[in-house]
Amino acid sequence: MSLAFPYSIGLRNVGSYLVSGQPYLSGATTTTSLGSNVNGYYVFPFVTKKVTITNNDGTNKGIVSFAPFLEAEVEDYSNDFTTGDSASGSGNWLFLEKNSSMELDVKCKEIYVAPFNAAAISITVTAELTNIPTGSMYSFSALKGVAT
Amino acid sequence: MSLAKPYGVGIRNVGSYQVSGRPYITGSMVEGGANLENQLLNNHQLKISFPKVTKSITLWNQSATAAGVLNLTFAPTGAMTNFPTNGCYRVIAQNGSITMPIKCKELYLHGTGDPVAWKLYAALTNIPTGSMYTLTGSGISKA
Numbered sequence: 672m673s674l675a676f677p678y679s680i681g682l683r684n685v686g687s688y689l690v691s692g693q694p695y696l697s698g699a700t701t702t703t704s705l706g707s708n709v710n711g712y713y714v715f716p717f718v719t720k721k722v723t724i725t726n727n728d729g730t731n732k733g734i735v736s737f738a739p740f741l742e743a744e745v746e747d748y749s750n751d752f753t754t755g756d757s758a759s760g761s762g763n764w765l766f767l768e769k770n771s772s773m774e775l776d777v778k779c780k781e782i783y784v785a786p787f788n789a790a791a792i793s794i795t796v797t798a799e800l801t802n803i804p805t806g807s808m809y810s811f812s813a814l815k816g817v818a819t
Numbered sequence: 820m821s822l823a824k825p826y827g828v829g830i831r832n833v834g835s836y837q838v839s840g841r842p843y844i845t846g847s848m849v850e851g852g853a854n855l856e857n858q859l860l861n862n863h864q865l866k867i868s869f870p871k872v873t874k875s876i877t878l879w880n881q882s883a884t885a886a887g888v889l890n891l892t893f894a895p896t897g898a899m900t901n902f903p904t905n906g907c908y909r910v911i912a913q914n915g916s917i918t919m920p921i922k923c924k925e926l927y928l929h930g931t932g933d934p935v936a937w938k939l940y941a942a943l944t945n946i947p948t949g950s951m952y953t954l955t956g957s958g959i960s961k962a
Contacts, residue, residue, distance in 0.1 A: 683945070685834035720839045737842050762857070763844040765938055766881060776875065776942050778839035801839075815870045816843030816941070 682778070682807045688720045692799025695719075701733075701784065703791045706740045706759060711784035712748055713796050718778050718803035725772040725795045732787035733767035733794060737777075737811050738818040740764060740785045749781055751810040756818040758783070763817055780805040830872065830922070830950045840874045840942025847936045848881065859889065859930025859937065864896060867939060868925045872946035875920040878928075879938040880911040886932035887913060893926055893954045900961035907959060924948040 680687045695715055702709040726733045736758035739745045745752050758764045766787065767773055778801075784794050811817040828835040845867065847857040859865060880889040889911040896902045908929070911917055922944075928937060 683828075683834075683838065685837045688838045736844070758844075762846045762848060765844055765846075765940055766879065775842065775940070776839055777842050779842065811841075814841075816845060816943075 680802050682718065682803055682809075684803075687801045687803050688778075692720050692801060693717065695796070695798035695800050698793070698795035700791050700793050701786045703786065703789055705787070705789045706734065706785045708740055708744055708748065708783045708785050711786075711794065712739075712781070713784070714749075714781045715779070715798060715800060715805065717800040718780055718805055718808050719798045720778065720801050721774065721776050721799040722779070722782060723772055723774045723797045724767060724782070724784060725797070726767045726769060726792055727795060728790075728792035729770050731790045731792050732769060733792050734764050734785040734787050735767050735773060736764035736783045736785075736817075737779055737781075738763065739783055748783070751812045752818065753812065756812050758818060761819055763819070778808065779811070780808045828945045830946055830952075832946075835944045835946050836874050836922070838944075840944060841871075843869060843873075843941040843943050844939070846881075846938035848938070857937075859928055859935040861931060861933070863930055865928045866895070866925060867928065869923070869941060869943060869948065871943040872922050872924055872948055872951045873941045874922065874944050875918065875942045876923075876926070877916060877918040877940045878911060879916040880913055881936040881938055882913045882933060883936065884933045885913045887935040888931045889935045889937055890929040890931065891917065891926060892929060893923060894960040895927055896929055898960060905960075905962040907962065922946075922951065923954060924951040
């Protein structure tokens with residue numbers, strides 16, 4: 672360690688992910704529009720170390736992605752994403768089965784949840800946060816496996 | 820740490836696997852659950868190449884019928900010795916999934932029976948795939 676580069680938290684600093692995370696609890700009931708991220712857009716105050724998304728609905732599936740799902744909604748969300756960056760047409764999304772949780776060991780600064788059918792679903796999002804500022808996190812725009 | 824060999828990400832660098840991964844998602848379904856060309860037909864095989872070395876993968880079989888069976892391998896079945904009796908594959912049945920905390924730069928999906936719809940999630944390290952050796956031999960391509 673040198674004075675020029677003091678040891679500190681950071682995106683590529685291992686210790687930042689090894690210490691226990693700060694809790695993040697949120698949730699909402701989505702819109703009834705298939706694939707819409709209205710009420711399904713979660714912005715974390717710090718970079719995550721782990722995210723758990725739960726679908727509390729007993730009938731309908733959800734959709735989880737790291738980019739806005741519908742092309743028409745892209746510009747309403749993060750400035751990171753622009754036209755052509757949606758997760759829908761690229762298949763870069765996951766099913767969230769009814770009454771189930773999905774735990775993702777992932778670093779990110781935002782996540783998107785949407786209903787898979789034209790029916791609202793109740794979602795809860797729990798995250799373990801690092802102390803890494805979100806400004807340190809790179810953009811997922813046009814990243815293979817996220818939006819392309 | 821020396822200036823000649825600066826600390827950085829790498830295939831044998833522990834920290835590269837301890838930091839949380841960045842997401843990589845792909846699959847055969849797009850908006851509304853419609854199937855893309857990535858849907859696996861009977862005895863078809865699909866190679867998935869990752870942009871970075873993985874730290875873990877999760878694979879789901881979302882087939883509409885129980886006859887749609889998904890097989891996971893880390894080498895093309897045609898290059899294997901005595902496939903499938905060598906056992907170097909994992910079967911994921913309808914609505915089933917598998918999670919493996921493994922490093923790799925590519926994997927192969929092989930469908931049998933009815934068309935197979937699938938989803939894949941990977942947590943990626945920042946290790947370039949060029950650093951990853953080719954998986955072959957015992958437990959990969961032969962018993």
